[in-house]
Amino acid sequence: MIHLIFLSARRPDVDRQDYLRYWRDMHAPLVAGLPGVRRYVQSTVRSVPGHAARYDTVDEIWVDDAAALDALMRGTDSVRSALAGAGNLVDPGQCVRLLATDHVVHAGASIARDESLPKRMTFFRRRSNLSRDDMLRYWRGTHGPLAASVPGLRRYVQSAMLPAAHADACEQGEPRFDGAAQIWFEDDAALQAAVCSPLFRDEANFTDTDAAVTLSIEEEHRIVWPQAA
Template sequence: MIHLIFLSMRRADVDRREYLRDWRDVQAPMVAGLPGVRHYVQSTVRAVPGQAARYDTVDEIWVDDAAALDALLHSPDYARSALAGAGNLVDPEHCVRLQTTDHVVHAGASIAREESLPKRMTFFRRKSNLSREDMLRYWRGTHGPLAASVPGLRRYVQSAMLPAVDDQGPTLFDGAAQIWFEDDAALQAAVRSPLFRESVKPDEANFIDTNAAVTLSIEEEHRIVWPQAA
């Protein structure tokens, strides 16, 4: 299954509440109706006090295969959606589109459609001296189990850019790490734990360009299309 991730930012002159209202009430039904959508989740990016926002929202879509992906990306409704940079609210110059596949490191308990869970998403580019295969080998074989041992996490998924995208040349990001927590207290306890601070975080420098990494605090809140067993 192919996992599409869209990071979007509103235009500077657009109020965040207006943008989110359009995203939920107009964009969500449009995207949910795109051909081949198997799973669709909307998430908001939490503001960090004292820091300028890089993105407002995250849209995630899953389709079956490359043929389904092609049909979705070439559909008229996709072209008219904010995901494609259309509309007058989104800033297309500050949006990111990733085509990935998922590797589940820690499945955890199933997430129900009505649950609203906090999570962290870290988007990164691999170190310049590593091939895609070397990066994946280290990320999945060494760093993944280490990160999965952090106390309190609910679910952990590694989303790596598709090989076909990687072959087209350098991209802004090579992958995204997603870790869900039961609640904010569990998230804060995890990132403050000695294991995370002394082992997990320093280990990132072994396979990613830490200067280019972007970590977002995410609130998964709108599951528009949700399989019975997710």
């Protein structure tokens, strides 16, 4: 499957709660009803004391394959508008649109739709001395098993970015990031212990740590699943 990841930030003059209400109540049904969408998940970015949040929300959409993506992007103006973000409330200059393929490192026990787990998403660029293939090889073959061994980890997915073919949905050409690590934890204590774990220092062996963006994520209790999924 192809995984679309949209990082969105509201305009500076828009109240966060107003933005979230529109995003949940108006934007979600539009995206969930798009043709070819197999799964859609909305997540909010949790505030971290002492750090200004770069983004407000994360939208994740899955379609079956490249043909399904092409069909989606050949849709009407309303389709393209739905993919552009939460109406005119987003700041286009602060949003990131990405295409990815997923590699499940640790599936763990299934997560119920109404289950709320702390989640960490790290978006990174590879080290300048590594090719994309070398980065993927190390990330999947060496780092993946290390990260998956952290106590309290519930699920771990590696999302490798693809060059975007559709400017309407994503940034064209070279993606802003090479990968996104998505890790769910049993509770906040397990997340904090993992962040402090020496195992995570291995990230410096294949990523540009200065360019990484780490988000504390809360998947909405209401995960949107189209009827066809």
